[in-house]
Amino acid sequence: MVEIDMKMKMQRVDEIIEGYKGEEGVLIQLLLDIQSEFNWIPHGVIARISERLRIPKSHIYRIASFYKAMSLNPVGRHIIQVCLGTACQVRGAPKILDRVEENLKIKEGGTTPDMRFSLKRVNCLGCCAMGPVVVVDGNYHGKITPAMVEDILGKYK
Ligand code: FES
Structure with missing residues (x-):
């Protein structure tokens, strides 16, 4: 099953690469396309791009680590950010984070095994x-x- 999945993934990667055939300086756009297709950039995909476009893997990793819009770790389909900035903390944010962690059965920074949710803690969202x-x-x-956490998350389950 995993093997079929990987094969399909690579076919899709090849299609995306083909879409840029003959064009110069497409690496960033190509990586953004991969990111939006898979929600992250798997290591095997970097190897494939490196092989097909003859670009050193180290260069691709450098680009993928530099841009915040790209992730080298699996990310769930839904990204949950819980603010733990000072103003939110004093209003009970730690309890909200606890409840989200409890509900999803993951810790902050983690992703659920079904790849549905990733949970991040942030410091002030400006509101x-x-x-x-x-x-x-x-x-x-x-x-x-x-008490509101379950309802909010339920909309994305
Ligand atoms: S501290 Fe949470 S939005 Fe500013």
Whole structure:
């Protein structure tokens, strides 16, 4: 099963590479396309790009680590950010984070085994008056209480 999955993944990678055939300086765009296709850039895919485009792997890793929009680790389909900046902390953000971790059965920085959710802790999202704040896929949820966590996450399950 995993093997078939990997084969399909590589076919898709080859299609994306083909789409840029003959064009110069396409590496960043190509990596962004891979990122948006798989939600991260797997190591095997970097090896494939390196082989097909004759670009050293070290150079590809440098680019992929430099851009925040690219991830070298698996990322879930839904990204949950829990703000633990000072204003959110004093309004109970640590309890919100605990509840999210409990609900998803992962720790901050982790991804659920089904690749549905990744959980990140952030420091101030610039909307302190709304605190505590949880952002899911860019959607802001403000004045959160621990009791609201299940409902919010339920919308993405
Ligand atoms: S501290 Fe959470 S939004 Fe500013």
